[in-house]
Amino acid sequence: MTDRRAALWTLLVQLRAVFIKEVRETSQDRRVVFLLTVAPFIQLLVFGFAINLDVDHVPTVVVDLDGSPEGREMVQAMLADGTLAATSPASSVQEAEAMLEHGDAAVAIVVPPGFARDLARGEPTEMQVLLDGTDPSRSGVASGAVSRYLGERGLDLARQRLAAATGGERRLPSVEVRPRLLFNPRLSSAIYMVPGIAGMLLLIITTLITAMGLAREQEVGTLEQVRVTPLPTPVLMVGKVSPFILVGLIDVTLAIAAGATVFDVPIRGSMALFYALTAAFLLNTVGMGLFISTISQTQQQAFIGAFMLILPGLLLSGTLTPIHAMPGWLQPITLLNPLRYFLEGVRAVLLEGARLDDVAFQLGMLSLYGVAILVAASIRFRKTVA
Amino acid sequence: MTGAGEPTVIEVAGLTRRFGRFTAVDHVDFSVRRGEIFGYLGANGAGKSTTIRMLCGLLAPTEGDAVVAGFRVSTEPERIKRRIGYMSQRFSLYPDLRVRHNLEFFGGAYGLWGRHLAGRIDEVLARVGLQDLDDSVTHALPGGIRQRVALAAAILHQPDIVFLDEPTAGVDPVARRNFWSLIRTLSEAGTTIFVTTHYMDEAEYCNRVGLMVAGRLAALDTPAALKARHVPGRVWMIRGPSLGRPEARQRLAALPGAIQVQTMGAGLRLRLSADSPVDADTIRRALATVVDQPVEVEADEATLEDVFLAVVDADAWRRGTAIARGEGPP
Ligand SMILES: Nc1ncnc2c1ncn2[C@@H]1O[C@H](COP(=O)(O)OP(=O)(O)OP(=O)(O)O)[C@@H](O)[C@H]1O
Numbered sequence: 159m160t161d162r163r164a165a166l167w168t169l170l171v172q173l174r175a176v177f178i179k180e181v182r183e184t185s186q187d188r189r190v191v192f193l194l195t196v197a198p199f200i201q202l203l204v205f206g207f208a209i210n211l212d213v214d215h216v217p218t219v220v221v222d223l224d225g226s227p228e229g230r231e232m233v234q235a236m237l238a239d240g241t242l243a244a245t246s247p248a249s250s251v252q253e254a255e256a257m258l259e260h261g262d263a264a265v266a267i268v269v270p271p272g273f274a275r276d277l278a279r280g281e282p283t284e285m286q287v288l289l290d291g292t293d294p295s296r297s298g299v300a301s302g303a304v305s306r307y308l309g310e311r312g313l314d315l316a317r318q319r320l321a322a323a324t325g326g327e328r329r330l331p332s333v334e335v336r337p338r339l340l341f342n343p344r345l346s347s348a349i350y351m352v353p354g355i356a357g358m359l360l361l362i363i364t365t366l367i368t369a370m371g372l373a374r375e376q377e378v379g380t381l382e383q384v385r386v387t388p389l390p391t392p393v394l395m396v397g398k399v400s401p402f403i404l405v406g407l408i409d410v411t412l413a414i415a416a417g418a419t420v421f422d423v424p425i426r427g428s429m430a431l432f433y434a435l436t437a438a439f440l441l442n443t444v445g446m447g448l449f450i451s452t453i454s455q456t457q458q459q460a461f462i463g464a465f466m467l468i469l470p471g472l473l474l475s476g477t478l479t480p481i482h483a484m485p486g487w488l489q490p491i492t493l494l495n496p497l498r499y500f501l502e503g504v505r506a507v508l509l510e511g512a513r514l515d516d517v518a519f520q521l522g523m524l525s526l527y528g529v530a531i532l533v534a535a536s537i538r539f540r541k542t543v544a
Numbered sequence: 545m546t547g548a549g550e551p552t553v554i555e556v557a558g559l560t561r562r563f564g565r566f567t568a569v570d571h572v573d574f575s576v577r578r579g580e581i582f583g584y585l586g587a588n589g590a591g592k593s594t595t596i597r598m599l600c601g602l603l604a605p606t607e608g609d610a611v612v613a614g615f616r617v618s619t620e621p622e623r624i625k626r627r628i629g630y631m632s633q634r635f636s637l638y639p640d641l642r643v644r645h646n647l648e649f650f651g652g653a654y655g656l657w658g659r660h661l662a663g664r665i666d667e668v669l670a671r672v673g674l675q676d677l678d679d680s681v682t683h684a685l686p687g688g689i690r691q692r693v694a695l696a697a698a699i700l701h702q703p704d705i706v707f708l709d710e711p712t713a714g715v716d717p718v719a720r721r722n723f724w725s726l727i728r729t730l731s732e733a734g735t736t737i738f739v740t741t742h743y744m745d746e747a748e749y750c751n752r753v754g755l756m757v758a759g760r761l762a763a764l765d766t767p768a769a770l771k772a773r774h775v776p777g778r779v780w781m782i783r784g785p786s787l788g789r790p791e792a793r794q795r796l797a798a799l800p801g802a803i804q805v806q807t808m809g810a811g812l813r814l815r816l817s818a819d820s821p822v823d824a825d826t827i828r829r830a831l832a833t834v835v836d837q838p839v840e841v842e843a844d845e846a847t848l849e850d851v852f853l854a855v856v857d858a859d860a861w862r863r864g865t866a867i868a869r870g871e872g873p874p
């Protein structure tokens with residue numbers, strides 16, 4: 159064997175030693191194993207179902223104090239589009255209020271006595287709607303549904319009345335209220351959420367574990383022992399992070415598979431492109447983790463440091479809030495966030511079937527940032543230990 | 545092996561390390577020959593670990609240089625690493641890994657693999673007497689055993705020089721003795737040992753001992769030569785009741801040629817200069833009026849602890865920062 163080949167062989171032996179050691183050490187820690195395997199799925203399911211932002215089937219109790227066909231028809235019409243779903247009816251307003259209080263219903267619709275009579279006489283009549291305000295987004299949607307319906311109904315009645323009075327069909331000037339949700343225009347579907355959750359999982363798991371892994375070696379004192387061996391720093395770093403990159407890739411694969419089966423997330427583009435984006439994104443998370451560990455003395459500091467980065471990283475990525483819905487001054491900051499490019503790229507590939515040209519920018523930015531942060535981390539690492 | 549007539553494997557010249565304005569190691573010079581057991585003694589913060597870390601290539605010297613196993617620490621620290629073993633002051637194996645897995649990792653870090661590595665692991669485990677423990681989880685082992693595992697990890701790659709930074713700190717006396725017999729076996733096989741310690745009795749096992757005081761190497765020689773030079777004269781051990789009275793101490797300190805009076809358990813230990821006329825009878829007479837019963841007086845030997853205290857005092861005296869200890873320098 160030539161010297162060159164011998165040196166290369168030594169590097170491989172060293173890399174393998176670090177990799178195996180890291181796997182063995184990690185598998186000793188049940189909490190970490192849980193964090194890497196089970197937790198991602200719990201998160202995926204919880205987020206997938208819980209952040210289902212479509213508000214429908216709001217439990218609604220009906221108090222019909224009039225008992226007229228007109229009243230019943232009105233209530234049926236209100237429940238028709240599925241936003242509101244009737245629970246067992248109540249016989250008095252008090253009873254309905256109690257149900258609201260106990261959480262058995264979130265909306266109560268009260269048809270007052272004499273409703274049909276007043277309507278027939280053309281006198282103003284009131285229909286009372288009680289809303290549970292503890293969940294503002296739900297009560298907002300419910301009141302929107304009720305008032306939208308009542309508004310239309312009122313207009314209809316007016317139109318009929320006018321027609322009857324003037325003996326012909328007349329157009330009424332009408333104002334249409336079309337509510338637009340400003341902050342969650344499309345987020346309402348799990349399809350849109352799953353790529354976000356995958357990115358979030360990668361960000362949390364790989365950043366945190368990388369940051370804490372090196373900090374632990376520093377804290378326990380093993381780093382000093384490693385540094386006296388001829389193991390080169392880059393080999394140590396690559397060996398330490400590669401098991402978690404693999405785990406990250408597996409987690410993401412499973413998350414997408416689960417998303418496809420449970421939430422019908424489409425996979426329209428190429429998986430190779432998806433993995434390319436994922437790998438480029440992982441350079442960033444691992445680089446950040448390493449960087450954090452170089453500025454921390456203990457695992458606790460590394461943990462806090464990682465969270466200080468992960469939280470804004472999540473909030474300013476477009477995972478939970480679309481970027482165009484953020485305040486104007488905040489939007490440019492998201493250009494610094496690798497998760498933003500990962501999300502844009504992955505959503506485009508999975509949901510829209512984007513090709514390489516379409517996501518070249520995102521892939522380029524991810525690689526650029528990834529290499530930059532890794533270089534910065536290596537420089538810092540050399541400095542701290544010298 | 546004593547190292548006499550052997551080639552020099554560590555050559556230190558003007559080695560200095562500053563942390564900001566604080567000088568942890570201050571122009572240290574010495575050399576160590578092959579196969580020597582070289583002891584490095586010093587109080588907390590004296591600069592022992594800092595010296596070792598520079599010699600291992602972990603820390604760059606601020607000034608001066610050292611040649612270790614033929615390579616300069618300032619310019620070729622990476623080449624030194626293959627030739628030396630190091631046991632840091634903190635326990636530094638992976639606590640969650642089994643003993644064998646720890647050794648596999650460190651062997652791999654030195655580029656060892658396959659059957660050769662497995663053979664080396666069996667060999668070092670047998671050498672430190674732990675062949676049955678290779679499947680134990682490291683953190684579950686008692687301190688003394690863990691130190692032996694750490695030693696095994698440090699000699700896996702057959703280094704020429706082994707640096708041991710307080711390898712027996714916090715270990716029970718039996719385990720300490722076992723550890724030192726391991727160190728001797730290693731040295732007999734030609735490995736050079738550089739060891740720091742807090743335990744003065746351990747320093748007696750060393751071929752030569754360097755005393756560090758506040759970053760400087762205040763004395764360096766064989767234990768016998770250090771005693772002859774720094775604590776010449778005789779030492780008497782005095783035992784008996786009522787020696788705890790301050791007058792007893794005062795009487796002894798007032799004897800001609802008295803250098804130091806120490807309390808040792810229930811007795812007193814008196815160190816005299818070489819030219820002191822005082823003998824056992826003089827001591828008995830001096831104490832006769834202050835103690836109720838006759839005391840027992842017997843000749844004792846100077847220890848490295850005496851040397852250490854004498855050197856520390858002399859150093860403090862030289863710097864004009866002598867603390868009032870009731871005892872002057874020699
Ligand atoms: N990285 C560092 N930065 C700043 N000061 C340091 C650093 N390392 C050591 N020191 C200081 O240098 C001095 C010598 O430390 P060193 O660890 O060499 O002492 P030591 O003789 O090994 O003591 P001990 O018996 O406690 O191990 C101490 O005062 C220590 O606080």
Ligand SMILES: [Mg+2]
Nearest residue numbers: 592593594633
């Ligand atoms: Mg020390």
